[in-house]
Amino acid sequence: MSLPWRKKLNFSMAFHCQLPITVFLALPAHANQSALQPAGPLAAAIANLFWGMMIGGGLILTAVLAMLTIGLLKARRTAKPRHLTFIQSRNLVIISGVVIPSIILTVFVVSSAAVNRDIVAPMPKNALTVKVTGHQWWWEVNYLDTEGKYIARTANEIRIPVGKPVRISLESSDVIHSFWIPKLNGKTDMIPGKTNLTWVQADKPGSYRGQCTEFCGKQHAKMAFVVDAVPEEEFETWLRQQGQPAREPMTEKEAQGKQVFLGSSCVMCHAIRGTSALASVAPDLTHIGSRKTLAAGSMENMPGTLASWILSPQSFKPGSHMPATALTGEDLGNLVEYLLSLE
Amino acid sequence: MSKNLDASKLPDYSYEFKSPLWWGIIGLVTVEGTVVATLIASFFYLQGNHAAWPPAGTNPPELLLPTLSTLVLLASMVPVYLTDKAFKSGNPEPLGRLPLFSILLALIFLAIKAYEYGGHIDFRWDTHAYGSVVWLMIGFHSAHVIAVILKTLVIVYLARKHYFTPEKRIAVTVNGLYWYFVAAAWIPLYLTIYWGSRIWG
Amino acid sequence: MIDSASIPQDKETQQLEQTWGSPPGFFAWFTWVNQKNIGMRFIVTGFVFFILGVVLALLMRIQLAVPENNFMDPETYNQVFSMHGITMMFLFAVPVMEGIAVYIIPLMLGTRDMTFPRLNAFGYYIYLIAGVMMYAALFLKIAPDAGWFSYPPLAGAAFSPGLGLDFYTTVITFMEISALVAAIELIATIFKCKVPGMSLNRMPIFVWSILVMSFMIVFALPPLVIASLMLALDRMAGMHFFTAASGDPVLWQHLFWFFGHPEVYIIFIPALGMISSIIITFTQRPIFGYIPIVLSIVAIGFIGFGLWVHHMFTAGLPQLGSNFFTASSAMIAIPSGVQIFCWIATLWGSKPKLDTPLLHVLGFFLIFIIGGLSGVMVASVPFDLQAHDTYFVVAHFHYVLVGGAVFPLLGGLYYWYPKFTGRMMSERLGKAAFWITFAGFNLTFFPMHKLGLDGMPRRVYTYIDGLGWNEANLFISISSVVLAIGFMLTLLNVLISLRRGIIAKDNPWNADTLEWATSSPPPSYNFRHIRTVDSRYPLWSGTGGLEQNPVVTGIRSDRREILLTSILESQPESRQPLPGPSPWPFWLAVAVAITFAGMMIHLAIPLLGFLLCFVAIAGWVWPKQVEAAK
Numbered sequence A: 001m002s003l004p005w006r007k008k009l010n011f012s013m014a015f016h017c018q019l020p021i022t023v024f025l026a027l028p029a030h031a032n033q034s035a036l037q038p039a040g041p042l043a044a045a046i047a048n049l050f051w052g053m054m055i056g057g058g059l060i061l062t063a064v065l066a067m068l069t070i071g072l073l074k075a076r077r078t079a080k081p082r083h084l085t086f087i088q089s090r091n092l093v094i095i096s097g098v099v100i101p102s103i104i105l106t107v108f109v110v111s112s113a114a115v116n117r118d119i120v121a122p123m124p125k126n127a128l129t130v131k132v133t134g135h136q137w138w139w140e141v142n143y144l145d146t147e148g149k150y151i152a153r154t155a156n157e158i159r160i161p162v163g164k165p166v167r168i169s170l171e172s173s174d175v176i177h178s179f180w181i182p183k184l185n186g187k188t189d190m191i192p193g194k195t196n197l198t199w200v201q202a203d204k205p206g207s208y209r210g211q212c213t214e215f216c217g218k219q220h221a222k223m224a225f226v227v228d229a230v231p232e233e234e235f236e237t238w239l240r241q242q243g244q245p246a247r248e249p250m251t252e253k254e255a256q257g258k259q260v261f262l263g264s265s266c267v268m269c270h271a272i273r274g275t276s277a278l279a280s281v282a283p284d285l286t287h288i289g290s291r292k293t294l295a296a297g298s299m300e301n302m303p304g305t306l307a308s309w310i311l312s313p314q315s316f317k318p319g320s321h322m323p324a325t326a327l328t329g330e331d332l333g334n335l336v337e338y339l340l341s342l343e
Numbered sequence B: 001m002s003k004n005l006d007a008s009k010l011p012d013y014s015y016e017f018k019s020p021l022w023w024g025i026i027g028l029v030t031v032e033g034t035v036v037a038t039l040i041a042s043f044f045y046l047q048g049n050h051a052a053w054p055p056a057g058t059n060p061p062e063l064l065l066p067t068l069s070t071l072v073l074l075a076s077m078v079p080v081y082l083t084d085k086a087f088k089s090g091n092p093e094p095l096g097r098l099p100l101f102s103i104l105l106a107l108i109f110l111a112i113k114a115y116e117y118g119g120h121i122d123f124r125w126d127t128h129a130y131g132s133v134v135w136l137m138i139g140f141h142s143a144h145v146i147a148v149i150l151k152t153l154v155i156v157y158l159a160r161k162h163y164f165t166p167e168k169r170i171a172v173t174v175n176g177l178y179w180y181f182v183a184a185a186w187i188p189l190y191l192t193i194y195w196g197s198r199i200w201g
Numbered sequence C: 001m002i003d004s005a006s007i008p009q010d011k012e013t014q015q016l017e018q019t020w021g022s023p024p025g026f027f028a029w030f031t032w033v034n035q036k037n038i039g040m041r042f043i044v045t046g047f048v049f050f051i052l053g054v055v056l057a058l059l060m061r062i063q064l065a066v067p068e069n070n071f072m073d074p075e076t077y078n079q080v081f082s083m084h085g086i087t088m089m090f091l092f093a094v095p096v097m098e099g100i101a102v103y104i105i106p107l108m109l110g111t112r113d114m115t116f117p118r119l120n121a122f123g124y125y126i127y128l129i130a131g132v133m134m135y136a137a138l139f140l141k142i143a144p145d146a147g148w149f150s151y152p153p154l155a156g157a158a159f160s161p162g163l164g165l166d167f168y169t170t171v172i173t174f175m176e177i178s179a180l181v182a183a184i185e186l187i188a189t190i191f192k193c194k195v196p197g198m199s200l201n202r203m204p205i206f207v208w209s210i211l212v213m214s215f216m217i218v219f220a221l222p223p224l225v226i227a228s229l230m231l232a233l234d235r236m237a238g239m240h241f242f243t244a245a246s247g248d249p250v251l252w253q254h255l256f257w258f259f260g261h262p263e264v265y266i267i268f269i270p271a272l273g274m275i276s277s278i279i280i281t282f283t284q285r286p287i288f289g290y291i292p293i294v295l296s297i298v299a300i301g302f303i304g305f306g307l308w309v310h311h312m313f314t315a316g317l318p319q320l321g322s323n324f325f326t327a328s329s330a331m332i333a334i335p336s337g338v339q340i341f342c343w344i345a346t347l348w349g350s351k352p353k354l355d356t357p358l359l360h361v362l363g364f365f366l367i368f369i370i371g372g373l374s375g376v377m378v379a380s381v382p383f384d385l386q387a388h389d390t391y392f393v394v395a396h397f398h399y400v401l402v403g404g405a406v407f408p409l410l411g412g413l414y415y416w417y418p419k420f421t422g423r424m425m426s427e428r429l430g431k432a433a434f435w436i437t438f439a440g441f442n443l444t445f446f447p448m449h450k451l452g453l454d455g456m457p458r459r460v461y462t463y464i465d466g467l468g469w470n471e472a473n474l475f476i477s478i479s480s481v482v483l484a485i486g487f488m489l490t491l492l493n494v495l496i497s498l499r500r501g502i503i504a505k506d507n508p509w510n511a512d513t514l515e516w517a518t519s520s521p522p523p524s525y526n527f528r529h530i531r532t533v534d535s536r537y538p539l540w541s542g543t544g545g546l547e548q549n550p551v552v553t554g555i556r557s558d559r560r561e562i563l564l565t566s567i568l569e570s571q572p573e574s575r576q577p578l579p580g581p582s583p584w585p586f587w588l589a590v591a592v593a594i595t596f597a598g599m600m601i602h603l604a605i606p607l608l609g610f611l612l613c614f615v616a617i618a619g620w621v622w623p624k625q626v627e628a629a630k
């Protein structure tokens, strides 16, 4: 069982470091991830299919229960049972048990296959490709050009242009994960040793939450990400900027923060492109300042949360592969300032 | 009130499909047959993951020895069959010795397998998926050969103690069935391991 | 424990009592082989595991009641949900169904025991040892934590070091042996031990359902045995069946679901048989559509093997193939529907007695149809891409498992309780318990559909605030307490009625099948007189019912002996002596346990176990005559 004092300890640590305390995990209310509030053509087609099935199923349920009730009440007022004759029973079973279901099911199979065809339809050749790799409990995101060459890398956040189909190529570095953005499309598994393909398209600008849906170990619950659909020009700018190395420190504090980073164990796992930190076993932090969330969508990216995360990742995501780092209040403050400046 | 049904004249033993034991062994054979089918399906499934099968760097197994050993194993069915046939026609006498020939042949089969896998192949069970599935097939089958040898030894021992009267024949029949199964199950395994990848590899 | 009170304690009865009785004493307990003893052990043990599984479910619901709850840490939660699934699927549902079959089938067939009584006992010990090992692991906090289908590579040695998953592979392989043994034995018994005159087309539907279940076990479990063995070898001997490096993680999914889908029908089909029995009895009339019902059960059994890929729609398999599995999954709705309408046709206008067994069947109708329909929905590839691995699926399978299997099972429990114990369960308490359970069930599981569509994945130990899931989760957790209360009331009813229940007559419900033609509870030899039958409803047929029919005489009572008949026509063929009490099944189970569990400690122990098994088997089959000859 988890220790209730852990959280308190963590808060008091944050106090100790004289950092502003923000409310953890306060995500905007619109951050829901309902498959029935589609924001793209695929999810919309599936939602329609669902409503069709839902109505059909409701009618079937009502009809069968109505028959059962009528049948049971039939002989309520009579002294003797009022059985169906053999012929009546036979017709009942054949018509409602075989004929009608066969028709309904044929419609069902055909419409399901029709929606499925749209989902697997081939993508335009020049579509943007995002390669997403699942790691125990975060997402590595690489943007590729049409030749499959690397453009930019980020983590736990995917940006896509509105109204355009985007090809997503899925891999895993360890166990099976599953890539799911309910408002945009159904899920596809990420299987180590294989590459699966899927695609998404957002019709409206907005921020869509996604979550891992294949049980992948201790922190399967906190393996989420955000998809931001933005207008195309904005997207292009963003992508170009993400491809750049990290911005140099502008203030004294930021410069000190950078030294803290490079002097700590962080460099053993993380990369900040443009510095000597080049490890790749953990999220790339080159543009961490521009991200909305931390630790795979578990909390908002703010100075308070970031500081607490660095001090004690295990109290937010027990079992996470990031160890706690002990830093003095000052170092921590500078480090946070530096990281958040990396836009 | 109709007449009662007198069962006292019925025999208190039964043969073949009249005997529950026979059905029991058929059930067991079906279960094990499904296991063999699963193994073979897994073999070919795993093949789909590899450009070459056996994977690059591993030579396909030699054919001569395994083919010989397969023939030896098939031959081991003959004494079993003869024993059963003699017993069915009322002669329990070969039961005390004929199966020993089968056991001998099965031991030769095992010896050849041990020789082959004891150093004359160039992969281990943990080398790659091919090694794993081949070793599992061989191990699974060899364990069955050992089991059926032990079982048959018990039968022979009991036969020498004059335990088997014609009424108890079903135990012998059933052991024979199991022997046939163990020998026959080797054929699809043999074809898979030694020929499957040659044909589709 | 005597035969029907009307028959005097004649010499023959005493003789039978002596021959068939199980010896008293603690150590003798391990030697019992009577089908009713073993069946009852399966049932009681199964329900004990059920209670444990329910407790685990409630723990999960406490954890999930509010977002970011700290009641359990992720390690614990993962063990708890895995053990909940493993318990319910492997340690509760299948063994309880088998237990009822083992108890009831020989009685329904009109015979005195099963064909391989010792094998029966062996199966039970295997099961008991497996279950105890599993829970020992949970209490030591080293239980498996990768779910009941433990996908590699997560379940492999690299990502799940430690003993947890070793317990899983061992115990699964183990449990399968128990189920396979029971299945083979049930098949042989149903084929060979029907009372004369009970030709195949007169067999009660329940017997048919058990026959189909047994065949499904025979074909569905071996792939799992091999798969769990492969996983064990991957973990312990560094093999490469499911590793990403050279093997294929998806192979496990194929093998597991090739077993897993039939598994759910293995649980469901006996329940269908129970429903037919209850409906026949409570409407007091022959069922409409005996043949369509039997054919439907057989069809479900067959089609059940062609659906497994519908659990893998998101794995990126070729899409054309996937559509095929949508179609086959849809197809299975038809035999399910045919049965439902046959039952409705039977119930129509028949003034049934609304006692608790039938209430559970009526509850089944609502719950199962909802579950079946949601099953058809998730069988659609595109929709499943959204619903897969969310609470929508959790809702689906609790509707079908609890509605489709547990409700009929409880109905069956109320129905056969008088036969098991000689006392009736309380109707008043039973009805109260039913309504509370029924309401609690729907309140607990219906909102899960919504939760799933709102994007909540399954197998999460917690969820963050702000996703709109809080209210539903809290509501579900509160409702699950209602459900648990209903469940406690039933349990209470079972316990109280054991002492206080009204004494049951031999045939309290005026049912039609042979298990009611003997005393409640039945004597150790089941039937004093074995009477031939000449109809599907032997206790109802003719004016005098069964009493008019010829009695089979000449079966020896000085040793355990049963009558064997032909498979189709059920003509008498021979008498079969049966073995009596023996400690060897127990020792063999121990030896098998050493073989499998030893693997976790050292790879050489299985070799030792293999030898021990051989010794135990030899001891088991060693004929008495040889010893006498010496």
Ligand code: HEA
Binding pocket: A060, A064, A100, A101, A102, A104, A105, C264, C265, C267, C268, C310, C311, C329, C330, C332, C333, C336, C337, C338, C340, C368, C369, C371, C372, C373, C375, C376, C378, C379, C380, C384, C387, C388, C389, C393, C396, C397, C400, C401, C404, C405
């Ligand atoms: C008793 C157990 C039981 C039963 C009976 C069923 C019955 C069915 N199940 Fe279910 N299923 C499970 C237990 C069961 N299932 C479990 C445990 C899982 C989850 C495993 C896991 O992941 O852990 C699962 C998961 C599962 C999935 C995978 C979902 C996913 O993981 O994404 C699918 C997909 O196709 C599915 C489909 C079906 C179908 C089509 C039926 C059909 O048989 C239903 C047929 C019945 C009806 C349709 C109702 C009656 C019929 C009528 C009234 C006639 C008229 C009807 C029509 C015209 C439609 N089931």
Ligand code: HEA
Binding pocket: C047, C050, C051, C054, C057, C058, C060, C061, C081, C082, C084, C085, C086, C088, C089, C093, C146, C147, C148, C149, C394, C398, C401, C402, C406, C410, C433, C437, C441, C444, C457, C458, C459, C460, C461, C480, C483, C484, C486, C487, C488, C490, C491, C494
């Ligand atoms: C038969 C099978 C069965 C049954 C009965 C249940 C019963 C319950 N289950 Fe289920 N559950 C599974 C099989 C079952 N479960 C499986 C296979 C999984 C998947 C595991 C995995 O992912 O690996 C699962 C997963 C699962 C989850 C998802 C966990 C996750 O993904 O994180 C949850 C969450 O709420 C849950 C809750 C419950 C609850 C509250 C009950 C309660 O309803 C239990 C309360 C009781 C009853 C419904 C019955 C009433 C009984 C009586 C009235 C009488 C009893 C009589 C006697 C004892 C004599 N279960």
Ligand code: CUA
Binding pocket: A134, A137, A176, A177, A178, A212, A213, A214, A215, A216, A217, A219, A220, A221, A223
């Ligand atoms: Cu990654 Cu679940």
Ligand SMILES: [Cu+2]
Binding pocket: C260, C261, C264, C307, C308, C310, C311
């Ligand atoms: Cu299924």
